[in-house]
Amino acid sequence: MYKDDVSIYIDMDGTLxxxxxxxxxxxxxxxxxxxxxxxxxxxxxxxxxxxxxFLTSIPDGENWIKEEKLRWLYKHNLSIEDGYKIxxxxxxxxxxxxxxxxxxxxxxxxxxxxxxxxxxxxxxxxDENKFRGIKCNNSINGTKGSWSAYGGYSIxxxxxxxxxxADIEKFIYATMKEEV
Numbered sequence: 709m710y711k712d713d714v715s716i717y718i719d720m721d722g723t724l725x726x727x728x729x730x731x732x733x734x735x736x737x738x739x740x741x742x743x744x745x746x747x748x749x750x751x752x753x754x755x756x757x758x759x760x761x762f763l764t765s766i767p768d769g770e771n772w773i774k775e776e777k778l779r780w781l782y783k784h785n786l787s788i789e790d791g792y793k794i795x796x797x798x799x800x801x802x803x804x805x806x807x808x809x810x811x812x813x814x815x816x817x818x819x820x821x822x823x824x825x826x827x828x829x830x831x832x833x834x835d836e837n838k839f840r841g842i843k844c845n846n847s848i849n850g851t852k853g854s855w856s857a858y859g860g861y862s863i864x865x866x867x868x869x870x871x872x873x874a875d876i877e878k879f880i881y882a883t884m885k886e887e888v
Contacts (some may be wrong), residue, residue: 709882710729711757711758711885712813713813713814713817714758714759714787714813714815714816714817714880715758715759715761715812715816715817715828715837715845716760716761716816716817717760717761717763717817717818717819718746718750718755718761718763718820719762719818719819719821719844720760720762720764721764722821722822722844722848722849723739723743723819723831723844724742724743724746724750725742725743726740726742727846727849731851731877732767732770732773734772737773738783739814740780740785740841743842745867745869745872746816746819746844746865746869746870747784749873749876750786750825750871751786751839752869752870753876754790754791754792755758756873759813760792761793761794761795762786762793763794763795763818764777764794764795765796766796770856774796777796778794788867812837812839813837814838815836815837815838815884815885816838816839817840817842817876817880817883818839818840818841818842819841819844820823820842820843820844821843821845821846822847823825823843823852823855825841825855826842826855826860827841827870830843830860840861840879840883841855841860841861842862842879843855843856843861843862843863844864845860845862845863845864845865846865846866847865850862853856853887859877
């Protein structure tokens with residue numbers, strides 16, 4: 709079945725949780741406000757059998773951020789114990805390079821609020837795999853229109869999770885039908 713051929717990577721900052729400008733302040737990650745519908749979407753994707761990963765950067769030398777993010781995931785039932793996988797590369801490494809290095813499936817999707825990450829993701833070339841991005845619009849991004857001008861696919865962090873699930877499954881189906 710096609711679900712076995714798909715990995716979905718979900719960014720934390722600005723996608724799974726509200727973006728905070730004071731990101732190096734202790735307690736900011738552990739107490740971050742969730743985007744509830746994206747949290748529910750993550751759980752739906754996992755329940756439906758997709759390979760779901762949380763992908764978030766950790767600044768060099770800031771191990772406390774890693775610990776806070778792991779506690780946040782645990783608190784919201786999104787931890788390794790709940791069947792999820794987590795990648796936390798050092799900030800100096802590109803997230804997409806780390807994800808691509810882990811032996812990707814036929815289709816690897818990144819759901820992220822930052823267009824640059826999505827462009828980097830989609831520009832990764834592979835003869836055998838597709839790398840597609842989905843922009844997660846929140847209350848502070850989408851002001852320049854670069855992703856929509858590119859023709860990129862977008863969702864809203866505030867739409868109903870059931871609607872988002874149906875929308876993403878349509879996207880997956882259409883993408884899997886494309887030639888690599």
